[in-house]
Amino acid sequence: MSHATTTGVQERPTPAPPAPKSGLSTRSLPRLAPLGFAVVAIVLGVGLSLAAGWQSRVQWGLISALFFLAISYVTTSVVENRRQARDRLATSLVWVCFLLAVVPLASLLWTTISRGSERLDGYFLTHSMAGVLGPEASGGVYHALIGTLEQVGIATLISAPLGLLTAVYLVEYGKGALAKAVTFFVDVMTGIPSIVAGLFILSIMLIAGLEPSGLMGALALSILMIPVVVRSTEEMLKLVPNELREASLALGIPKWRTILKVVLPTAIGGIATGVMLAIARIAGETAPIILLVFGSQLINTNPFEGAQSSLPFYIYEQYKIGEAASYDRAWAAALVLIAFVMILNLVARGIARWKAPKTGR
Amino acid sequence: MAKRIDVSGLSAYYGSHKAIDDISMTVEPRSVTAFIGPSGCGKSTFLRTLNRMHEVTPGGRVEGKVLLDDENLYGAGVDPVTVRRTVGMVFQRPNPFPTMSIFDNVAAGLRLNGSYRKSALNDIVEKSLRGANLWNEVKDRLNKPGSGLSGGQQQRLCIARAIAVEPDVLLMDEPCSALDPISTLAIEDLVGELKERFTIVIVTHNMQQAARVSDRTAFFNLAAVGKPGKLIEIDETERIFSNPSVQATEDYISGRFG
Numbered sequence: 064m065s066h067a068t069t070t071g072v073q074e075r076p077t078p079a080p081p082a083p084k085s086g087l088s089t090r091s092l093p094r095l096a097p098l099g100f101a102v103v104a105i106v107l108g109v110g111l112s113l114a115a116g117w118q119s120r121v122q123w124g125l126i127s128a129l130f131f132l133a134i135s136y137v138t139t140s141v142v143e144n145r146r147q148a149r150d151r152l153a154t155s156l157v158w159v160c161f162l163l164a165v166v167p168l169a170s171l172l173w174t175t176i177s178r179g180s181e182r183l184d185g186y187f188l189t190h191s192m193a194g195v196l197g198p199e200a201s202g203g204v205y206h207a208l209i210g211t212l213e214q215v216g217i218a219t220l221i222s223a224p225l226g227l228l229t230a231v232y233l234v235e236y237g238k239g240a241l242a243k244a245v246t247f248f249v250d251v252m253t254g255i256p257s258i259v260a261g262l263f264i265l266s267i268m269l270i271a272g273l274e275p276s277g278l279m280g281a282l283a284l285s286i287l288m289i290p291v292v293v294r295s296t297e298e299m300l301k302l303v304p305n306e307l308r309e310a311s312l313a314l315g316i317p318k319w320r321t322i323l324k325v326v327l328p329t330a331i332g333g334i335a336t337g338v339m340l341a342i343a344r345i346a347g348e349t350a351p352i353i354l355l356v357f358g359s360q361l362i363n364t365n366p367f368e369g370a371q372s373s374l375p376f377y378i379y380e381q382y383k384i385g386e387a388a389s390y391d392r393a394w395a396a397a398l399v400l401i402a403f404v405m406i407l408n409l410v411a412r413g414i415a416r417w418k419a420p421k422t423g424r
Numbered sequence: 425m426a427k428r429i430d431v432s433g434l435s436a437y438y439g440s441h442k443a444i445d446d447i448s449m450t451v452e453p454r455s456v457t458a459f460i461g462p463s464g465c466g467k468s469t470f471l472r473t474l475n476r477m478h479e480v481t482p483g484g485r486v487e488g489k490v491l492l493d494d495e496n497l498y499g500a501g502v503d504p505v506t507v508r509r510t511v512g513m514v515f516q517r518p519n520p521f522p523t524m525s526i527f528d529n530v531a532a533g534l535r536l537n538g539s540y541r542k543s544a545l546n547d548i549v550e551k552s553l554r555g556a557n558l559w560n561e562v563k564d565r566l567n568k569p570g571s572g573l574s575g576g577q578q579q580r581l582c583i584a585r586a587i588a589v590e591p592d593v594l595l596m597d598e599p600c601s602a603l604d605p606i607s608t609l610a611i612e613d614l615v616g617e618l619k620e621r622f623t624i625v626i627v628t629h630n631m632q633q634a635a636r637v638s639d640r641t642a643f644f645n646l647a648a649v650g651k652p653g654k655l656i657e658i659d660e661t662e663r664i665f666s667n668p669s670v671q672a673t674e675d676y677i678s679g680r681f682g
Contacts, residue, residue: 238482304519306515306517306519307519307521307522309477309480309515309519310515310519310521310582310585311521311532311536312477312480312508313475313477313508313512313513313515313586314508314509314512314532314533314536314537314585314586314589315505315506315507315508315509315510315512315533315537315589316505316532316533316536316537317505320536324532324536325521325523325532328523329521329522329523
């Protein structure tokens, strides 16, 4: 029965040598066979869904995927053999899962780019929302951009050295109870919800009578950032082979100098990547910012006093306004945020490649 | 200025497990001494106690005395870092620093211990690379990365790095076991030249290498399975390989075990 569905698709005749089945060689399907299976599966899947009156595209996709797996397995086990069929099934499963994972991501990127680029231009990037009412189709994201850059910048200045030194302690020195306690607390900090970190800083703010400012937001962000930096730096330091440390120690170089001049330079590419990824993570945190930074429509370049805005906060704010113009602004700000994170990622990869131990002749 | 080594009553532990037991021996200055013995008998452990690298391993502990020209390396108030500047080591697998150029690798021991003028560094690096028979091969690419060399060249680079700090003793832990026969021959010739300037102790699995290269040979073995390693016999190389005093040595040399 499966022959009937596939003969229409296989344009080329299967190269079938007249060898008996018990030889070393078997017949094999042409290279484009999976494509054929996919086409047939989609046709069947969509046809079945339409006939049954199902509307959801996701359902169509899943049914087609199941058909694809079934057709591919059955055809391969008939034409080639059972082992090839299982191999193809595994490959197909991997591909199907990959597509299922990539499609939402691609859809997200596409939507953000297409909706966001309507409003994104030089004016948008260089003006704030001062004096602009919700429904008006003007205003910009400059104040939020400054806010994000400053808050994230201060958080990095606090977290990167702290995280790095903690990781160096844990990997190179810590052997006893203190090291175990530090590891435990770093693990706990990794799981803190961002709003809890915000509440923590808020309580300190209220007790000490401080005003909301960019600095408070930066402190909450650094609570979220430190454990990420510690974990990734730890992994990078552990990757440095022990032989290098021994070679340096055997030259009579003291341990702290070994770490500073041999271990850290070897690991610096991976450490920089880890820090960049941590930055990318906190750039999108909204909850603590709402609590601590208050948001503002005006440009405030001083992170130490006065309310600031930030990109995630701005997106949330514009969405809440609910007007068409503000939705456009929200999409454009989302695009700016994604672009910011993507640029950081690319910079991280660039640093890692530049700093990787060279093997050139 | 090569120094003599006097070891007395040395035992080394990993935590509570005793790895080598009560070793006493003398190594003459400007000579090559080879340590031979079956796998796991403690030769490398003993070697690492001579430059206080054993205590770098977690749980590493040493009892006994090692005298370098009458100074006890394990005496009170002796800084292991100072010891390691006097007793250098070359490891089994070549390990040049990957982020540094050839020049920086050789100069590392000097740069990271004090400051030198560039011209002085140039001289020392050239002298060390010549001493390691590597100068002619790398003199045109001193600022290329050290990891771009072949295995034998990398090992000679590590030797150059070790002798650049002018140690009194040079310890070599199976320096040729990761290399091909041609590179091994080059290193063995190098050892023959270096012994004019340094006291050399070399651990080797290869008995023919010990016979070729060393003046005196020490044979180590485990007393029994699960027991710590002991020094069985130490003597002139010729006598060890032709007429050893202990039966176990004779058995090992002739390949009856090990």
